Amino acid sequence: MLKKFNQFFHQQLNRIDMSFTPFIANVNGKRLQIMQATDDNIPDLLVLEEQVYSGRTPWNKFSFERELEKRHNCLYLVVYYESMLVAFIGARFTPEETHITNIAVAPAFQNMHIGRYLMQLIIDRACENDSDCVSLEVRVDNEIAQKLYRSLGFEGTFIRKNYYHDTHTDAMNMVLWLKPHQIKRKKFTF
Template sequence: MSEVSVRKMTVDDIKQVRIVEEACFATPWTEDIYQKELIQNSYAHYYVIEKGKQIVGFCGIWIVVDEAQITNIAILPTYRGCGYGSYLFQYVINQAMLAGSVRLSLEVRVSNLVAQKLYRKFGLKPAGIRKNYYTDNNEDAMVMWVNLNE
């Protein structure tokens, strides 16, 4: 993974992030949502992973006191399976720990076995189901979490 770097997302990145969003999600977030997350939400921290100058993925996390919640993570389909998701996820976990987080959680589609496998690699375990969580098709979400200090 030469020429790969992770950095904080800026407002100037939103257009490229939306390209990733649209390639990955049935109901992508709007530019306005990202503007509010980056400018108004003090709990929100967003990161992009770049190959050269191209944003190939991103991850968002909310950190509230000692709890961290992944809001979203996506890698362009053409870059999946190359380690970018793992690299980015590890980076974000490290940032959460540096901020004092002791627990990390997220929701993932019950059908998204590839993502679940990635999260399990980092120690996340299933904790429950949120029925009809996803508005595009009413799919259930699996809640996963991990204690970061173990």
Template sequence: MFRKFKQWFDHEPPVELAFPPQTMRVGEQTYQLRRMTNDDIDAALAMEKAIYHDTPWDRIAFISELRKTQRSLYLVLFDDDVMVAFIGCWFGKDEAHVTNIAVAPAYQGQGIGERLMQLMIDKAYDLGPSEITLEVRTDNTVAKHLYHKLGFQDGEIRHGYYVSTHADAMDMRKPLD
């Protein structure tokens, strides 16, 4: 409660995490990368459904996260007018947390997920948390391989973590020292 009152009386308004639109080159392909908006939610939900065959997040979850512009950053990657990937991350004082990442099936295996993850790791280094964390399905060997390659370490197993399928998740963390 005190924090909310303090924000009301602060002379400076809260600052949005800066992220100007930019191009991102992955291999020989150039993509457009920008902050996600509410207009991107339908495409993100469709992508999740194509990848996971169910939708771990719903529209309300995305809308809620996109409002938190001082502490979270959600990015979308486009090939012309087609969304090919997105990633979201929260940034706290001590920890950054990757909340969601998805790459459209036709674009998987091209290094896009690795580039987006590295971008969030770099942003976390810039903002100062001591670690970056995420959860991954225990049976997602491709994702776990990528996270290990990026320096993430295995952590605790969360049984029944994913509500719709009751699948287990593993906590993973990467120190940022």
């Protein structure tokens, strides 16, 4: 039975497309290079986190390394302006759900629609992979991010108490339903 389940699970994962071709995008007048993250990007990712989170790094080097090695179901994108990392986004994919694990935009590049652009890239990939929904967690006090997510169609579903270890802040789970016929009380996999 276990062998049969493993075969089914790996067949389902194989239908998820994790390929990504780097490209140049013009977003709000900025020429941005968007590519799949590698271990070489980790030092830049940590610096960007410090900028975004007031000197803290919610994800350490080990966390990024572990996520980046999950090439079968994770996609992490980095955005460079000239030689500077200005944004990144990460997501995990299953046949049913796409979960955005992390997104950050450098303070000097916020309000330029780069975050929206990255969110839309992941939403489009979720649609291509036939996901039922896209989910994420956001700090309950991060009203700017919540406003962005709501403008993309996400809705709050429940609160996770003390979700963020560094500050013990609560998180709101938000979901964008891609298939309107889906039952919204579905149990989430992440």
